[in-house]
Amino acid sequence: MKAADVLDAQPRCPVCSGSGRPALALPAQPIYQHPVSAEVTIPTPHAVDLKWVACADCAHAWQPEFDKMLLEQIYRSHYYTPAPDGIAVQFRSEFFTTLDRFGLTTPRQALLEIGASNGDVLAELKTRTGAARAYAFEPDHENAAVARRRGLDVREHFFGAAMRGGDIDPVDLVYARHVIEHVFEFGDFFAGLNATAKPTADLVLETPSLDHHAARGSVAPFHIEHIHVFSLCSLTRLAARHGWGLKRAEVTAPGNLIAWFARGATTAQTPTPSLGGLQEAVTRQRLRLQGLLAGRRLVFWGAGSAGACLASMVGREPDLWTDGNPAKVGKHYAGSTREIVSPQVAFAQAKSVTPDPPLLVITSSFVDEILPRVRQLGWQGEILDLGGNRL
């Protein structure tokens, strides 16, 4: 056996160097999880087998193999379609509420958001904190253009050590929402962060909570773009290794961990979740959903990664696919000929089919926003959430 084979047999944790054990394998997962414009044709393959291992020491889960070039290309060109204001704002509202509870929405001089999407959160935070400068790093062209129109200082590249010596004033609040789980090289990421943050800066990281999802047998955080899935323990250890101590952490109802760190703060011990039953829980969930959806005409509301992953899990696309973001209408997923249609069109077509009314699945985390719109549009049939629960 070669040395490389030995390493492959027991991968080392990228956070604490503990040993990795198989945690989850998901066959034939979608590579492109966001719909693209009608004229865009993405070459095959469109699916890939994925696996995660978990650290026996800090309960960090990660993909031992990933294609960096492919992921970079996705982040630049095939990413979230920017939504108009007022759509998909639940996570964002929860983030602001948590910042307020942590006492972090205080007067600031300079802010930095890594992975700023369309800049909606940063623009709002700039107003709330009175910051003179707000830097946004966002590699996706479509989102960066929207952020720039909000008057933000947008850098259209990936964040990392290359920031050293860059033309950025030291910042006193830096945050990254749903970014750290995508990061290829933690050393590079934190080198950039430590070079731009003031010694008294606050750091806030938001990422799916492995503790939350593992306890519920939920596969939601496990998709191609998530090289890492963090437990509170692994996120805390990672930050501590780079000089940031945990001040406070909370998990939102949909399972997002929001953690506040300060430079030089002491970090307390955190418990590690049990990941033992994850694969079995996922298999049970797949069989349950396949049973619930079998033989039914289906409408999915939510054309993002959750919808793509559900279609892959149950082995079929819905008959109609809709989304509340009008910018997604007319787009399609890689390898699919099905166009995303507006909710009005989807519901009109669904109603026209008799005698068997279709089943509506809310394939999105933003159920609380979507459900009132579903009712308002007069949907009379059955509705399920991603877990197969009736709504």
Ligand SMILES: [Zn+2]
């Ligand atoms: Zn570890």
